[in-house]
Amino acid sequence: MGNMDLKRIAFLKNFPLLILGLLFFASCSGNHDYSPKPRGYFRIIFPKKDYQIYMQSCPFTFVYPKYAYIEPDKKPDAKPCWLNMQFPQFNGTLHLSYEHIRSAKEFNELIEDAHKLSFKHTVKATSIDEGVIRYPDRKVYGIYYTIDGNAASSVQFYLTDSTRNYIRGALYFNTEPRLDSIQPVLTFVKKDVDMMIKSFRWK
Numbered sequence: 001m002g003n004m005d006l007k008r009i010a011f012l013k014n015f016p017l018l019i020l021g022l023l024f025f026a027s028c029s030g031n032h033d034y035s036p037k038p039r040g041y042f043r044i045i046f047p048k049k050d051y052q053i054y055m056q057s058c059p060f061t062f063v064y065p066k067y068a069y070i071e072p073d074k075k076p077d078a079k080p081c082w083l084n085m086q087f088p089q090f091n092g093t094l095h096l097s098y099e100h101i102r103s104a105k106e107f108n109e110l111i112e113d114a115h116k117l118s119f120k121h122t123v124k125a126t127s128i129d130e131g132v133i134r135y136p137d138r139k140v141y142g143i144y145y146t147i148d149g150n151a152a153s154s155v156q157f158y159l160t161d162s163t164r165n166y167i168r169g170a171l172y173f174n175t176e177p178r179l180d181s182i183q184p185v186l187t188f189v190k191k192d193v194d195m196m197i198k199s200f201r202w203k
Contacts, residue, residue: 046188047089051195058083058098059165063199065192073097081167085196090185092173094193099166110166114158117170118145133159138201154186155193161202169193
């Protein structure tokens with residue numbers, strides 16, 4: 001057997017190793033960046049802050065933004081003056097539930113329910129802070145719940161005159177609760193909720 005035959009046999013034996021080596025060097029060459037890319041979101045155009053007064057037949061009044069609208073709650077068990085403040089541009093709703101207080105027992109139950117409904121988000125929330133609302137000149141008192149994390153509702157509160165009137169509010173967005181994606185919108189809408197509370201008056 002000649003030298004050419006021996007070289008050919010050696011080449012054929014080492015051919016698979018040669019192919020693997022070429023593939024390895026090809027995969028290592030070039031500038032490959034495999035770092036994870038941040039999640040992208042659509043740019044949001046926020047409207048100008050401009051407000052109007054809610055003055056219907058309910059025993060309260062407040063201001064709310066002109067880019068929102070208010071409609072009666074359409075659930076079968078909804079009571080008079082249960083309202084939904086809709087933010088169609090942001091796919092969000094501030095649910096407002098009014099109750100006329102008839103006894104101290106009912107008042108205590110409403111306060112306890114507000115606390116329970118806010119803290120039911122503990123599973124998804126990273127923290128829940130309570131802030132006192134107090135406007136004695138208007139007899140408006142309450143608690144503001146700031147719910148951080150990927151909870152379904154990030155803002156809840158109740159307002160009362162401590163004797164006859166009570167209203168509870170809860171802000172929800174009709175999307176998957178991801179704080180990183182809704183944070184700019186949440187910050188924007190929370191200012192409207194704050195304005196509503198600051199302007200709130202009993203009739």
